[in-house]
Amino acid sequence: MQVTETLNEGLKRAYAITVTAAELDAKVNEKLVEAQPEIEMKGFRKGKVPMPLLRKQFGQRLLGESMQEVIDGAMNKHFEDSGDRPAMQPAVKMVNEDWKEGDDVNVEMSYEKLPEVPEVDFSGIKIEKLVAKADDASVDEALANLAETAQDFKDRKKGSKAKDGDQVVIDFLGKVDGVAFDGGAAEDYPLVLGSGSFIPGFEEQLVGVKAGEEKAVEVKFPEEYGAENLAGKDAVFDVTVKAVKEPVAAEINDELAQKFGAEDLEALKGQIRERLEAEYVGAARAVMKRALLDELDGLVSFDLPPSLVEAEAKQIAHQLYHEEHPDDHGHDHGEIAPTDEHNKLAERRVRLGLLLAELGQKAEVEVTDSEMTQAIMNQARQYPGQERAFFDYVRQNPQMQQQLRAPIFEDKVIDHIAAGAQVTEKEVSKDDLQKAVEALDDE
Template sequence: MQVTETLNEGLKRGYAITVTAAELDEKVNEKLVEAQPEVEMKGFRKGKVPMALLKKQFGQRLIGEAMQEAVDGAMNKHFEDSGDRPALQPDVKMTNDEWKEGDDVNVEMSYEALPEIPEVDFSGVELEKLVVKAEEEAVTEALTNLADTAKEFEAREDGAAAEDGDQVVIDFVGRIDGEAFEGGAGDDYPLTLGSNSFIPGFEEQLIGAKAGEEKDVTVSFPEEYGAEHLAGKEAVFSCTVKEVKAPKAAEINDELATKFGADDLDALKAQITERLEAEYAGAARAVMKRALLDKLDTLVSFDLPPSLVEAEAKQIAHQLWHEENPEVEGHDHPEIETTDEHNALAERRVRLGLLLAELGQKAEVEVTDAEMTQAIMAQARQYPGQERQFFEFIQQNAQMQQQLRAPLFEDKVVDHIIEQAKVTEKEISKDDLQKAVEALDEE
């Protein structure tokens, strides 16, 4: 078997592979010898069929298999000997199209090699870790919001008109063209005005209503309403207002704390403080991670496989186009041209992706099964009632597993780098952290 280099320009590689007819014949014979003990044929005992007869009977169908194995073996040996790692699946094609049994097999293989990644000393990398303490004002605001979710409603005085934010208890029947429709009626329904839980325009028409009053509410179902037989149609709801209640916020005390699983108010405040500071820490880490990636982007330089950059640029252009054209859900649209901006962003992503992958491999960074399970469960929570089906879907889909594993791996590599860098803490306000986070989206 011969492997001859035909191209070596930058990261592009080309090789001519020749599998001689004798080598191919030998491989076919090996397969026949391996299969001989199990072959049964009329007139011969099991395992006693002559090789010549076996070759005549099965040799032709084994040639393709032997050819594939020979080429694969040559490729694997080449990568093992050269140390090359292809950026994408190598392009392999047979060049002697009129091949016949007894001819050598000539194959061309071309690929782009992954570049050599230079060693990087991170001890000189300086990073700033933003620290935000949960101020009393933020804790109080969170407590107030909790109290609002735990609010109750008290009956207003007789004859009081319902105000925005009040709760009205109503019986209602909806009709379209005078005919009641399924799902359009309810009794003793507690509706909070301003909650936008009913069809747009419904709640506003009940402002000013009083207990004991009957009122017709006329609304139109949205064009995109879930039930097709109702979408876009005008309906009249006959409503009977049975009660009008004013909201009463829960008091911020130990009793409120117990409603949210805390022993007392101090314990609830401590929980809120911890949660807020965890949120701040997560946002601050995103800011520091971006700063680190910016430094890495200028710290190292190496050739990039053009095919990877091109594929990434196309994906970026495609994603941005759909963000600008959200009404187009499918992909049956004209081809989207990449711009210099797309290409520059693609180069950055490919460079950082290759660098982080190399650093992670050298540091033996691994994503554990427990970390993967946690990530899958976090995604599954987005599909209430279908968590089990989602979990099973991910387990059977290698591509989806990789999509979940990639960001976990990247974050662990980033943490590994941060441990080696010079990190100084800087305490700032929540507002300044918010500005720093907003700046990430603007870049």
């Protein structure tokens, strides 16, 4: 076998690999000898089938397998000997497409190698770690917001019109083509206008009604409605409004606390304070992480694989397009050309990604099984009732596993770097911390 370098330009590499016909033939014979003891054929005892007959019977199939194994072996040996790590899957193609049995195999392999990442002295990095405490005002504000979510409703003044967010108590009877249908009637039903709990168009028509009023609400069931006999049908609901009520926040007392599982109001305040400070810690970490990445970005410079930068820039452009066009849920918008700004951001992400990967490898940072399990559980909560299916999906999908593992690995590397850097704590208010977080999105 012969491997000849044909390109060495920056991080780009290309090689011509020649596998001789004799090497390929030897590989086929090796496979036949290995398989011979287990092969049975009419007229021969097990393991006694002559080699020429085996070659005639199985040679063509083994030829393809042998060719692939020899080429893979040549590639693996090349990477082992050279120390190169390809940035992406190497491109491999057979040069002599008119190849026939008895010919040498000529293959061309090309790739971009990962660059050498320079050493970084963490001790020279200086960053601030913001610290915010949950004061009484913040706890009271969160408590008031919590009371609003546990809102009650009280009757509006007689003759008042219902507003969006009000609760109307109604009797209703639904009909399609003048005939009432199952499940289309109720009495004393409390409906919050704007909640979206009824089919589209129903609640909007009750804005402005008064207690004692009767109204015919005309709607069309969605085409994808669960009941096939109603899907896409026009319907009329005869509605009687029995009460119009306005929302009022629940009283802040021990009873409210017990609704949220706390023993009393003071216990609820303690829980809120802990939750707020946990949120502050998370926000402060995000600010510190950005500052640390900025420092690292200014410390290192090395060549980047163009293919990685290009792929990242396209991903950024695609993501930002959908953020700017939230109504476009498809992917038939054509190719979105990355801008100079996208390319610059892609270079930063690729450079920092390679740097963190190298630092993590040298520090022997690992993501534990328990950390992965916790990450999967957190993600699975987004699919209530389908948690087991999600677990199975992740277990069978290496790409999804990598998507979940990558941020955990990155955070652990960040912690490793921060442990060796000069970190000073700075106490700030909640508002100052919020401004620092908002500034992350502006950059």
